[in-house]
Amino acid sequence: MSLNGIDVASYQAGMNVGEVMGDFVLVKATEGVDYTNPEFSRHAKQTLSAGKKLGVYHFIRNDSDIKQQADYFLTVVKPYIGKAMLVLDFENTSGSTIQNQAGVGLAKQWLDYVYQKTGVRSLLYTGISCENSLDWSALVNANYGLWIAQYNNYNVVNGYQPRDLYGSLKHWKTAVMFQYTSTGQLPEWNGNLDFDVFYGDKAAWDKYAKATKVPETDNPTMNPSEPSGAKWVKENKSYMLKTAVKLRTAPATDASVIAVLPAGSTVKTDQAIIQGGYRWVRQPRSNGYGYLATGPASNTLEYVETSASHAYYEVISGDSWWSIAQQYNTDMNKLAKMNGKTIETEIYPGDKLLVK
Template sequence: MNKHKLKALILTVGAIFMAFLMVNLNSQASTSREQGVDWSRYNGNSGTFGYSSDKFVFSQAGGFYGGTNIPQTTYNSQVASAKRAGKRVHTYLWDGVGGNMTNAKAMMAYYLPRIKTPKGSIVALDYEDGASNSVTANTNVIKAQFKLIKAYGYIPVLYSGKDYLNAYVNVSAIVRAYGNCLWLAEYPDYLVRTSPNYNWFPSMDGVAIFQFTSMYKAGGLDGNVDLTGITKSGYTTASKAKAQANVKKAQKAQAAKKATFKVVKYNQRGVFYPNRTLAVRYTDSDKVRQVATYYKGESVTYNAVIIEHNYVWARYTRSNGLYGFIKLGVTNGPAYGKRVTGQPASHMYYTVKSGDSWWTIAQRNGLSMTTLASQNGKTIYTTIYPGQQLVVR
């Protein structure tokens, strides 16, 4: 084969490949090539708009940083600002939980009730730092978060860079489960760019949104293009109806988990009374669940009821400051025997200082945040104040 024919063949193959790439992109983009921006607190209370032609905005509600949830104070006003400007507004969260399932679920429990964008809209996880060394753990965490986002009536999306995802996440497993759910960033340079350069498209299966620049305009602003029409989610009649149906389905599933447990009869005065029935509210945890209702009687305060390893336990605190645990019954089947109580123990207290959080206090005392909060009759979402005393032992 002579050089001219070889060159012609190479050019032809190259042209076919580019045509295939663009056909693939065009097939993804058959419903949309609309552009939009994303904001964090650095964009101010009202956000920084790109161009009048932009159709959508992502606003950061907060995230999980350094072991705790930190909301963005600009989120509510940014959402309102985007709506006033006639933009379709969605939410994203900094997902710094790595491969820690407990933190992942706590993060979702904290933020999902605080989402201000419509049901059916996108809740994206910004997963670009803090991943663990276990691809399996990271992937399982993201899939669990996606499941919770979907159950709450939103569309889950994963934001990151191609190289980071390939290094720390089994992307194909997530795409198989959720389809086009990736929001990927890839910049050819840091010059001002008002439209995508598809020669720098991060070719992967499942890409729904392409962040093509961090210099959408002079001074800096992220520019994104919607390849599939996903940013219309939550803003059409069909998507709203689907979101409402998902919420009702999740509510029915939650209601089916409710149960009652008969308290075991025993003879210790002032703890519980025979044949009292407790209403148990389940949470997302598979192993430990806590009742929202508090019981008080005589000189004993009933702080919480915990279901663990198929047994119902009550944690009580006496007026003299001592506490213990009482086994009440089993979660399935008949009531279980007589009470079993832990040994009462004297409390050790910690005085909250300015700048403290559940996480910092728990770490300092070798506890988990959930344990620290529950033994004080609170949750990790309860606000604590300087000068307040917490039981740490």
């Protein structure tokens, strides 16, 4: 399931975004500490009134204090916090060069501050060359999602036509959203538009918009013997925990296959499917377009399963995977959902979490 939509700024003045085809609209809100998009309020209201999903973003600059920029953004978008996806736009512009390794630290500072103030974990927007060239491990480890941009050319794209990402991501396992052209055309607007695809349904969008922890200004006093960011119901159940799959041999392939894993590589069982006699693992590409061939399922995979009685916890109020690991003073890989996942992810009310 995926959603199609556009992102807009002051360039789309006069557009009624609620009447434009699509499932969502991402609206530029602020830039630096002194610029608010004059179309922001109108476009945000039109989006929600039309029943579309809303995203709001801040364009970061390196010529002003990062926390002041975050506070400025939060003041402008305050009516939409909890309703809209929050995004930090990390780009290269004249007079404000931000796409360098020092800029990554500034981005992390902004994202952390907004998370502390709102409980909402924002996305980062940037281009694929920037994602490939800088070290983003601090953001990946802190579980901030990625909205990736890449244009293969500037030919007109009539109507939503999500495509595969050319190349691959270096740091994130997958992107939340993909901006694949800046020359999109829709009948409701006489001009170019940015087209985006979101890899999820409306419920998934809402999870990105909602708080996953209590904002720091509202934190209640917690029992120090309990995790400080989430509430739990402890239960004991016996279940089968699946671990990673190890390849016995490197598989044969042909030119139609994207890539193969060498012998000894591991993949997570929940990230793979079997089709046409081959094991395929999803690539961080475009809504399931790209898969990694790991060889015939019959002779190259080794499953390891263990069965034991474990204590697990049902989450009452959500928190981040990273935060729970910090609270338990353990590695993120030692946390697992009851469905066997051990990837870095958000957790939400109703999830069942095992601390291995």
